Amino acid sequence: MINIYEVNETNQMIENQNLDVRTITIGISLLDCIDSSLTKTCDNIYSKIMRIARDLVSTGESIEKKYGIPIVNKRISVTPIAIIGGACCHSTKDYVEIAKTLDICAKKLGVNFIGGYSAIVSKGMTKADRLLIESIPEAMSVTDFVCSSVNVGSTKTGINMDAIKLLGDIIKKTAEYTKDQESIGCAKLVVFCNAPDDNPFMAGAFHGVSESDAIINVGVSGPGVMHEAIKHARGKDFGELCEIIKKTAFKITRVGQLVAMEASEALHIPFGIIDLSLAPTPAVGDSIADCLESMGLERTGAPGTTAALAILNDQVKKGGVMASSYVGGLSGAFIPVSEDQGMIRAVNDGALTLEKLEAMTCVCSVGLDMIAIPGHTKSTTIAGIIADEMAIGMINAKTTAVRVIPVVGKGIGETVEFGGLLGYAPIMPVNQYSCDEFIERGGRIPAPIHSFKN
Amino acid sequence: MEKGIITVVGSDQVGIIAKVCTYLADTNVNILDISQTIISGYFTMMMIVDTSRSTKEFNVLTTEMAQLGEDIGVSIKLQHEDIFNKMHRL
Numbered sequence: 008m009i010n011i012y013e014v015n016e017t018n019q020m021i022e023n024q025n026l027d028v029r030t031i032t033i034g035i036s037l038l039d040c041i042d043s044s045l046t047k048t049c050d051n052i053y054s055k056i057m058r059i060a061r062d063l064v065s066t067g068e069s070i071e072k073k074y075g076i077p078i079v080n081k082r083i084s085v086t087p088i089a090i091i092g093g094a095c096c097h098s099t100k101d102y103v104e105i106a107k108t109l110d111i112c113a114k115k116l117g118v119n120f121i122g123g124y125s126a127i128v129s130k131g132m133t134k135a136d137r138l139l140i141e142s143i144p145e146a147m148s149v150t151d152f153v154c155s156s157v158n159v160g161s162t163k164t165g166i167n168m169d170a171i172k173l174l175g176d177i178i179k180k181t182a183e184y185t186k187d188q189e190s191i192g193c194a195k196l197v198v199f200c201n202a203p204d205d206n207p208f209m210a211g212a213f214h215g216v217s218e219s220d221a222i223i224n225v226g227v228s229g230p231g232v233m234h235e236a237i238k239h240a241r242g243k244d245f246g247e248l249c250e251i252i253k254k255t256a257f258k259i260t261r262v263g264q265l266v267a268m269e270a271s272e273a274l275h276i277p278f279g280i281i282d283l284s285l286a287p288t289p290a291v292g293d294s295i296a297d298c299l300e301s302m303g304l305e306r307t308g309a310p311g312t313t314a315a316l317a318i319l320n321d322q323v324k325k326g327g328v329m330a331s332s333y334v335g336g337l338s339g340a341f342i343p344v345s346e347d348q349g350m351i352r353a354v355n356d357g358a359l360t361l362e363k364l365e366a367m368t369c370v371c372s373v374g375l376d377m378i379a380i381p382g383h384t385k386s387t388t389i390a391g392i393i394a395d396e397m398a399i400g401m402i403n404a405k406t407t408a409v410r411v412i413p414v415v416g417k418g419i420g421e422t423v424e425f426g427g428l429l430g431y432a433p434i435m436p437v438n439q440y441s442c443d444e445f446i447e448r449g450g451r452i453p454a455p456i457h458s459f460k461n
Numbered sequence: 462m463e464k465g466i467i468t469v470v471g472s473d474q475v476g477i478i479a480k481v482c483t484y485l486a487d488t489n490v491n492i493l494d495i496s497q498t499i500i501s502g503y504f505t506m507m508m509i510v511d512t513s514r515s516t517k518e519f520n521v522l523t524t525e526m527a528q529l530g531e532d533i534g535v536s537i538k539l540q541h542e543d544i545f546n547k548m549h550r551l
Contacts, residue, residue: 009545017548018468075523076544
C-alpha cells in the first residue's frame, strides 16, 4: 500500500517543483473537410473541430481535480492546412480565411493554441504550399492562437533550399507584420527538419496524414523535479547520476500516461503517444539550464554543456520509455531561450552564444528555439541559420527546428518581452559575415548517404 | 471501491482530525487507514478513503475538502490514489 512518504514526495513535486502535465493535445484530421468552395471548407473545418474537441477543456479540468495535478495547456493540432486548402485557396487571402476559422475555434473552445497552419515541403513545393507559406505573415498577425510550421527537409529527401530561402523572407515579414507586439508572430512559426506527425507541443504541432481521424497526445514536463533530483546526486559518478535521472523521468512519465489514458477514455478518442520532452517554463525553478548547471557547470554554455545535455536527453528517454508503451513526438529536452530563466541568465552573463546553442541542438530534442535576434538581421542570414540547423537534423536522422525572432527595432543588449509561457529574451548577436551567395543558389541539397557513419 | 488519498499538511492544532472525519461521515466516505507523522517540521496526515458510496461526486469532494482546509488554516488535498500507484509502483 502507498505510504505517507511516497504521497508526500509526489505532492512536493507538484507543489514545490512545478510538476505538471504540459499539454493534452487532440490531433484532428481535416482531410474530410476538403471542398472546392472556400466557404464550405471553412464551415466543414469549424464543425469538425467544434464537434471533436467540444469537451477537451472541461475534461482536462476534471482530470486536474481528480489527481490534483495541473494540466497547463489544452491544445488542438490539425492536418497541415496547405493540403486542406489546396482545392479552394487561390490566393494568400484565401488561406488567411482558414487561419481565421481556426482562431475562432480556438477562442470558442477555450484552448491555448491550435497548430497545423503548416506545409510539408521537404522535397518540393506545390502551388498550394507556396501560397500557404506566403500567407504566414498575415495569418500570424490577424490571429491570436494559430501556430504555423513548415517542414523543409528530412533525412530521406534532403533539404529544400528554395523553401529555406523563401522562409528567410517570410520570417522577416512576419516580424514586420507583428512589430507592434515585439514581432511575436515569429514565436508562433517553426521551421523543421524531420518533423514528427504526432508532436503535441507548440508551435510545431500538426496532425500528420499518417494519423487516424482523431487522437490524444500528451506532453509531460518536469524540469523542476529533475533539477531537485540531480541536486541530490552532487559528487556522485555518472553511473549514479544517470540512474537518478532515469528514475525521475519514469515517475514523471507515468503521470503523463495516467492523464493520457484518462483523457482518452473520457473523450472517446484513442490514445496516441506520450511525448517525453522536458519542457521548461519562465517560472523560477522550471529550467533545463538549472538541470545542466546542477550537474556541475558554473553556467550553461560552459565547456561540458553539450555532454551534460546529451546525458539528460538520453536518460530521460531511457526512463520514459519504460513508463509508457507508446512514446513519440519530439521526446527529449527542450532548450528554448526565452522560456527558461537559466538560459536567459547564461546568455546575459555571456556564457551562452548562438553557436553553442547550435552545438547543443545536435544532442537535444529540437533545436534553436525562441531565440531573439536583432531586427536588422538579413533574411539570407536567417536562411543560413535555418540551413545549418536543418543539416544537423538531416545528417543525424533527428528532428531539428528553428524558431528565431528578428525583433523589429531592437538590437543587441536589449530585451524583448513576449509574456506568458513565451517569456522574455535578451537579443543575441548573430555572426555578421554574409552567406548571400550560398542561399541565392536555390534548389535542393540531396539526401545524405546512410552508410559510412563517421 | 474507489480509493482516494487525503493529505493534511500544516501546523498542528486541536480538532483537525475531528473536523475532517466529521466531513467524511457527513458525505458517507469510509476511512480505510490513517497515518500521521512530522515531515520537515510540518504535521502531515494521510488518510486512505473509499469514496465509492459517497453522497457527492469525487471532484465536489476535492473542492469542498480544499475549502475545509482553508477554513481550518491547513492544506487539505483529496486525490485519486492512481496518481501515487502509477508513480511509485511498477
